[in-house]
Amino acid sequence: MSKYLVVGAGLFGAVFAREAAKRGHEVTVIEKRDHVAGNIYTKEIDGIQVHQYGAHIFHTSNKDVWEYVQQFAEFNRYTNSPVANYKGKMYNLPFNMNTFTQMWGVRTPQEAMDKINEQRAEMAGKTPQNLEEQAISLIGRDIYEKLIKGYTEKQWGRKATELPAFIIKRVPVRLIYDNNYFNDDYQGIPKGGYTKLVENMLKHDKITVELDTDFFAKKDEYLQKFDRVVYTGPIDEFFDYKLGELEYRSLRFETEEKDVGNYQGNAVINYTDAETPYTRVIEHKHFEFGKGDPDKTIITREYPADWHKGDEPYYPVNNDRNNDLYAQYKEMADKEDAKVIFGGRLGQYKYYNMDQVIATALEAVNDEFGK
Numbered sequence: 001m002s003k004y005l006v007v008g009a010g011l012f013g014a015v016f017a018r019e020a021a022k023r024g025h026e027v028t029v030i031e032k033r034d035h036v037a038g039n040i041y042t043k044e045i046d047g048i049q050v051h052q053y054g055a056h057i058f059h060t061s062n063k064d065v066w067e068y069v070q071q072f073a074e075f076n077r078y079t080n081s082p083v084a085n086y087k088g089k090m091y092n093l094p095f096n097m098n099t100f101t102q103m104w105g106v107r108t109p110q111e112a113m114d115k116i117n118e119q120r121a122e123m124a125g126k127t128p129q130n131l132e133e134q135a136i137s138l139i140g141r142d143i144y145e146k147l148i149k150g151y152t153e154k155q156w157g158r159k160a161t162e163l164p165a166f167i168i169k170r171v172p173v174r175l176i177y178d179n180n181y182f183n184d185d186y187q188g189i190p191k192g193g194y195t196k197l198v199e200n201m202l203k204h205d206k207i208t209v210e211l212d213t214d215f216f217a218k219k220d221e222y223l224q225k226f227d228r229v230v231y232t233g234p235i236d237e238f239f240d241y242k243l244g245e246l247e248y249r250s251l252r253f254e255t256e257e258k259d260v261g262n263y264q265g266n267a268v269i270n271y272t273d274a275e276t277p278y279t280r281v282i283e284h285k286h287f288e289f290g291k292g293d294p295d296k297t298i299i300t301r302e303y304p305a306d307w308h309k310g311d312e313p314y315y316p317v318n319n320d321r322n323n324d325l326y327a328q329y330k331e332m333a334d335k336e337d338a339k340v341i342f343g344g345r346l347g348q349y350k351y352y353n354m355d356q357v358i359a360t361a362l363e364a365v366n367d368e369f370g371k
């Protein structure tokens with residue numbers, strides 16, 4: 001039996017720790033924050049599960065992953081159906097017959113397609129040179145200007161005419177009245193929050209969790225003391241930024257308690273105009289169908305932000321520069337640190353949804369212990 005150190009009590013670390021413990025190994029999990037669950041952490045306030053690092057909806061078509069998580073939590077039937085607010089007018093998302101009816105008063109799929117094609121005609125025969133032209137060529141000007149432009153510009157911090165066309169490869173259009181954002185087979189929110197789910201994964205007599213503990217405070221000692229290390233922090237930090245820093249987009253959250261039972265009538269409202277500085281307002285209680293204090297609610301405004309070293313890294317910026325740099329770090333990792341497994345969104349510098357993180361953690365488990 002080996003002694004494992006897992007750096008990071010996020011989803012990747014928790015799955016790996018659980019599976020190693022299940023196979024009889026001693027596992028120590030260290031986490032630099034004062035809580036487990038990493039970015040999927042939910043904190044209970046007024047009986048409401050507040051998603052502290054951004055709204056998280058579990059969705060997957062991977063049956064094995066879906067069955068895997070059921071061991072640790074019961075999921076509710078939450079279906080993500082965001083609504084867009086453009087200058088006070090509300091539109092259903094994703095783009096579907098409800099949106100087209102609200103936008104143009106059309107009633108049938110044929111009427112909607114005719115309208116979209118009529119709008120796309122302005123780009124006919126032209127090659128889109130930027131994101132704006134690309135979006136118009138795919139979906140037409142009305143949808144672009146009211147539902148894509150402002151939101152995208154806020155997200156990227158740049159004008160749509162200055163963003164490359166390839167960012168939008170296609171605009172999914174649904175010619176049925178269906179506001180379900182995801183096409184996946186399974187979807188939901190763990191009842192009682194994500195923190196409980198991760199706590200249940202880590203509840204095992206062979207797992208010890210140490211919070212407020214930074215790997216870099218005693219890196220050499222840890223590497224000596226443990227047989228194997230699973231590292232889920234930023235890969236460039238592991239190598240002391242020797243080759244340079246990987247870049248991220250960040251987010252700023254502004255959370256507020258309101259003395260009303262129901263503030264906006266939906267969990268997620270996107271603000272798609274350019275003037276409102278935030279992109280989304282989340283009303284957390286709607287993820288659990290209004291559970292919590294009936295006279296109070298918690299909302300969070302989400303502001304996209306540039307990332308500077310020391311800020312929370314949210315989204316990897318997978319451009320050529322960063323992908324090349326990551327590849328070099330990966331090569332170092334493969335060569336130099338045979339006892340370290342790099343995993344998760346920071347260790348692999350990749351945007352992963354939760355189901356993908358679980359799937360890659362289970363792959364790492366198979367590589368380590370065999371199927």
Ligand code: FAD
Nearest residue numbers: 008010011012032038039054056057215233344345353354
């Ligand atoms: P993390 O959760 O980041 O865990 C890594 C942990 O390592 C952290 O707790 C960190 O503190 C710790 N750590 C780092 N360095 C050290 C160190 N030196 N010492 C000790 N500990 C360390 N996915 C979905 O499926 N659905 C969604 O709706 C969804 N929404 C999202 C919304 C936002 C805004 C973002 C940014 C992501 C969203 N995701 C969503 C993705 C989801 O958050 C990730 O898939 C998941 O959190 C990744 O887990 P992880 O274990 O790889 O990383």
